[in-house]
Amino acid sequence: MITAHIFAHNPQAIIATIASDHTVEKINNYKEAISEILRFATKNPDYLSTIGIKPSRAETGFGYIKVGKKITNSNLYCGEKFVEKPDKKKAQKYLESGDFLWNASYFAFSAGRMLGMYKKYSPLIYNGIKNIMAAFGNKNADKILNLEYAKFPTAPFDTIIAEKHNKIAIIPADLGWSDIGSWASLYDLLSRKIGGHTVTEGHHVGIDNKNCLIYAKDKLLATVGLEDIIIVDTKDVTLVCNKNKSQDIKKLLEKLKIKGKSEYL
Incomplete structure (x- = not known):
């Protein structure tokens, strides 16, 4: 047009x-x-x-x-x-x-x-x-x-x-x-900016984590020995995902719709 x-x-x-x-x-x-x-x-x-x-x-x-x-x-x-x-x-x-x-x-x-x-x-x-x-x-x-x-x-x-x-x-x-339309892409961007292997935001304490993106807003999240994992913890939903499978979140969203869980989207 x-x-x-x-x-x-x-x-x-x-x-x-x-x-x-x-x-x-x-x-x-x-x-x-x-x-x-x-x-x-x-x-x-x-x-x-x-x-x-x-x-x-x-x-x-x-x-x-x-x-x-x-x-x-x-x-x-x-x-x-x-x-x-x-x-x-x-x-x-x-x-x-x-x-x-x-x-x-x-x-x-x-x-x-x-x-x-x-x-x-x-x-x-x-x-x-x-x-x-x-x-x-x-x-x-x-x-x-x-x-x-x-x-x-x-x-x-x-x-x-x-x-x-x-x-x-x-x-x-x-x-x-x-x-930055996927969590993996966001990790790549942020990890370059901070020069680190694990990107964290919010309340998090971890040991020996590698290539992870971790966001914990409301409560403390403690992790040990994770690699290539994305964790996004919010008030009503916690997402845990292999970073290399982040594109499959689209399939997960469709599954939530099918199961009548659209309020979490």
């Missing part, structure tokens, strides 16, 4: 998508990488340009991009394929190969070409966007928006567009990047 709106005002526009729930520690590297993909997208509008992050662990909660040959007269490389959140075995294989980068979902593209991609790869969304745009300013605009939007698939952009497009350009970047 935003792309269509921008295109209506400026058909030559180049757009960058930036995630709001990420942290970036190396600001200058970040600015340079964003500028690089914007420049590339301006000169090569048929490409979908993106930034890739060198993986530090076999993460199953992120998408990956396989990196191919370097593009002539450019600092970017061909993106050979997208992989949407692999299982642990595949993620470990990608990490060891050195050929894959995390997909941070920072994209730069031509507004007009992006609409063309939707027309080619997802006519349902494209036609819905056209109908919504045509209704802007009319008294039925909100009704049409709700009707059309309800038809859209819930699949992510990577699946609908990026995985199908055959012209992907990627720049590897060291951004000090974290997607």
